[in-house]
Amino acid sequence: MLNFADSVGEAVAGIKDGSTVMIGGFGNAGQPFELIDALLDCGATGLTVVNNNAGQGDQGLALLIKEGRVKKMICSFPRQSDSWHFDAKFRAGEVELELVPQGNLAERIRAAGAGIGGFFTPTGYGTMLAEGKETRILDGRGQVFETPIHADVALIKALTADTKGNLVYRKTARNFGPIMAAAAKHTVVQVSGIVPAGSLDPENVVTPGIYVNSIVKVA
């Protein structure tokens, strides 16, 4: 049942300690800052967070990490010039890191949403990121078995939702939003605008409303 929340606090209220939370965004583009702030305020801790990065500067995911709410990061590119909160927690041994090549991260998320139990890919074959994983030679190439990444909750950002929960995004802020929406049991979306059903051209809907559980408009 699709819910339209009155506030970001209401939208994230059900997130429990120990949850796996997918957070959309690539860097700051598409990062749902207001939902992350609300997650910080609601106090949930011991979280496993799935994001491409591990926070930038002093906002959003970086603050969630700084406040010690994140037990484990699953990401492809944690180290950046302004990832100081993650860097400090990682060096102190206070946050676990599962480093995943970015295409495997995306495809593992997609696989979860598509009901796929795993897949073989050449990415990472022969590297330290494939150590301990099953490998096969397929079509003459070494390939590595990768498993889906499921989540309890996804927090994503879109441009516009209609009242059926259909979403459209804006430019490269789309990034992980559509695949995370499908991979999580409960998907919360912050949008800039909500329009009546029928206002979005069905040909242009990017995420169909079936993947969306809760929508909140953020000014």
Place this chain on the structure above:
Amino acid sequence: MSIQTGIQTSRTPLGRDDLARLVARDIQAGSFVNLGIGQPTLVSNYLKPEQNITLHTENGMLGMGPVATGDQIDGDLINAGKIPVTELPGASYFHHADSFAIMRGGHLDICVLGAFQVSATGDLANWHTGGPDAIPAVGGAMDLATGAKDVFVMMTLLTREGVSKLVGTCTYPLTGVGCVTRIYTDKAVFLTGPGGVQVRETFGCTLDELQDLVPVPLTAATGA
């Protein structure tokens, strides 16, 4: 020293911009290309409109234009290095799994990457020094290295300490196995493949002088 006939094509080693210009010139018209972060990004400055090259960025776009300035800057339109960019007519956006399917499915003609080391058999090391205090970050490097039809590397041939980055076996953690097809350096262009390492051209040195710097056997490329 005069330019000798044969494979020496420049009296001096190439600077970063000259090397970028050379890579740009070598990209076949109509190609779909991904330029890695850092030195490879310079290549975009030298692509000519008549080449009709389409640039891909891993965060979900084909038809990426130049870096945005002034009023063009839009936080929702960035490249893999998280720098604001512009879109060209005919650009398209897509989600991350589709963007990496473009790489992983073999749809890109060329990717250009930086490197710490490349081995004689085309192994690439460019993501992690393996140092005990280094926080590893891989991003899309492994997907690009294994997915593009051709993987070009741009790097200086020698480290600051004067050690060749073209090596028999990589000592840094690998990004991909046997994936590099061509190496552009300040001193030479190398082709890697089943025939060993071939030198297409040299800059500011002869093949013999180049061989003294590099610990793998070199031969002059035929028909280059």
